[in-house]
Amino acid sequence: MRFVADSSLGRLAKWLRLLGFDTVVQALPSTPARLPPPVSGTVYLTRRAAWQGSLREDVLVLKNNDPERQLAELGQRFALHRQSGRAFSRCAECNEPLLPLDRGTALELVPDHVFFTQEQFFQCPACRRVYWPGSHLNRIITKIKEMYPDRGRLLLPPGNFRKGVPYGH
Structure with missing residues (x-):
């Protein structure tokens, strides 16, 4: 859709x-x-x-x-x-599908504390924004479940959100 x-x-x-x-x-x-x-x-x-x-x-x-x-x-x-949306698979700003980003490349693009606490990174090929499954992801997931109490889990992919699964890669 x-x-x-x-x-x-x-x-x-x-x-x-x-x-x-x-x-x-x-x-x-x-x-x-x-x-x-x-x-x-x-x-x-x-x-x-x-x-x-x-x-x-x-x-x-x-x-x-x-x-x-x-x-x-x-x-x-x-x-x-x-519907067929894959949560956390698109750039929130420009809509492009996110691509996996090599951790070594991410070193120069994210704050040090983020680099040392996260394992996976994703990047928008259009605007170059970098994404990672940090604590903000849990807040978004909580909000989605609040908005859809009976079906929120169906909008979200299964798996361990801390390991980047929600990005669909």
Whole structure:
């Protein structure tokens, strides 16, 4: 599943990327009639009230301002827990799939304390941002489980998060 989020939904887009969904942010046209023809698996997301009456199946007008509640709306409409997103496999900033990064290369790119406490590193090939399964990962996992108490575990991959498994490599 691929999401195209209106430019006002950047924080929601970041959450979707963390869950492994291909999500781009762009300015959408003033009406859904100006969207390109539907593409299988692509969903347009907006908060524009003017789009509320759209009959297109590939458009979702979100009601909430809060990104976590928006994510819950998406989860209800599209059963995200059944979709193919691989949590923590995409760059949260630019959406590119992450690649494994050689530990020796990471030495020059991360703070010393991170290098000496982590075993695995991943890098975005586009923006060069470096990721590792640190304590922030546990906070994100906890938040996802809070947002989806009955299905949060289904959005997350099985395995030992401390060993980089959530990155899908």
